Amino acid sequence: MVNPSFLANTLNMNPKNLSICVLGLGEIGSSALDYIRDKQLNVFGYDINPEVVQKTKEKGILAFSEWNDVPDANIYIICVATWNKNGEPDLTPVFDVSKKIAQKANNGILVSIESTIVPGTSRKVHSSILKGVELVHVPHRFWNEAPVEHGVRQLRVIGSVDAESMESGRIFYGDILGIPLSETASIEIAEICKVSENAYRYVQIAFAEELRMICEDLGLNFQEVRKACNTKWNVEILDARDGIGGKCLPKDRRNLASLSKYNTLLTASKTVDTLYREWLKKK
Numbered sequence: 001m002v003n004p005s006f007l008a009n010t011l012n013m014n015p016k017n018l019s020i021c022v023l024g025l026g027e028i029g030s031s032a033l034d035y036i037r038d039k040q041l042n043v044f045g046y047d048i049n050p051e052v053v054q055k056t057k058e059k060g061i062l063a064f065s066e067w068n069d070v071p072d073a074n075i076y077i078i079c080v081a082t083w084n085k086n087g088e089p090d091l092t093p094v095f096d097v098s099k100k101i102a103q104k105a106n107n108g109i110l111v112s113i114e115s116t117i118v119p120g121t122s123r124k125v126h127s128s129i130l131k132g133v134e135l136v137h138v139p140h141r142f143w144n145e146a147p148v149e150h151g152v153r154q155l156r157v158i159g160s161v162d163a164e165s166m167e168s169g170r171i172f173y174g175d176i177l178g179i180p181l182s183e184t185a186s187i188e189i190a191e192i193c194k195v196s197e198n199a200y201r202y203v204q205i206a207f208a209e210e211l212r213m214i215c216e217d218l219g220l221n222f223q224e225v226r227k228a229c230n231t232k233w234n235v236e237i238l239d240a241r242d243g244i245g246g247k248c249l250p251k252d253r254r255n256l257a258s259l260s261k262y263n264t265l266l267t268a269s270k271t272v273d274t275l276y277r278e279w280l281k282k283k
């Protein structure tokens with residue numbers, strides 16, 4: 001028997017009385033903030049970068065760069081940057097803001113990590129910093145070229161540290177924000193899901209890059225080869241353009257590769273992309 005979650009209890013009150021704090025106001029944090037504001041909910045933001053905070057304020061949304069000024073909230077959404085440094089995941093900002101949230105409350109709140117993290121992060125945050133809180137991980141699938149169709153409101157996976165957290169997550173994301181959810185069997189699955197999606201895309205592009213080099217080596221037109229292959233029902237070869245860039249794909253390939261010794265394909269795909277970039281320069 002699961003105890004009613006914090007949000008199930010709180011929602012005897014009007015959702016409009018909830019206060020929601022988004023931490024990290026970059027590409028995904030600002031999109032989350034705008035989306036929640038458009039639902040007429042009480043939302044404000046926090047970021048260590050005063051320039052980003054200023055931009056948020058210019059949209060008419062309350063935002064702070066000093067943690068002491070941030071009002072207490074019922075729900076905290078973590079959207080801060082995460083990196084890979086020297087081949088290892090660097091999730092320092094997630095731990096940093098979790099410690100800040102813990103200064104305000106250690107129970108009776110829902111914390112959602114939307115930043116991309118690696119398996120074990122959420123439970124580590126929960127067991128060492130935010131012990132009594134309800135905690136979910138709802139990674140973003142935001143794509144800035146189609147921010148409405150592939151923005152905040154699209155099918156998202158959700159994992160939780162316990163059943164009460166899942167209930168609150170369902171109420172907040174599903175019922176209040178209207179975001180379709182796919183619940184994962186464990187929070188670690190939600191964590192590895194996002195990193196794997198990006199690493200998979202990286203490998204798919206690397207395949208296209210290698211095929212393009214093979215085709216041109218043989219005097220064949222890559223686009224025509226691709227078009228022909230893609231007539232088969234289960235084949236979708238991607239395009240090969242300027243090399244694999246952006247903030248997320250390279251980082252998440254490296255983070256996934258760092259988790260296990262079984263990373264031959266992930267490592268080789270980076271070699272292919274490096275070779276491909278050199279090949280492009282010589283063309």
Ligand SMILES: NC(=O)c1ccc[n+]([C@@H]2O[C@H](COP(=O)([O-])OP(=O)(O)OC[C@H]3O[C@@H](n4cnc5c(N)ncnc54)[C@H](O)[C@@H]3O)[C@@H](O)[C@H]2O)c1
Binds near residue numbers: 097
């Ligand atoms: N941009 C995307 O398309 C996308 C898509 C899916 C997932 N993600 C993931 O979302 C997370 C954020 O990505 P983004 O693109 O919004 O990054 P971003 O660089 O645009 O923004 C990150 C923000 O976090 C702030 N920040 C960093 N450390 C902080 C701290 N200690 N306290 C408070 N604020 C801090 C920065 O000042 C910055 O404004 C990353 O984990 C990324 O992998 C991004």
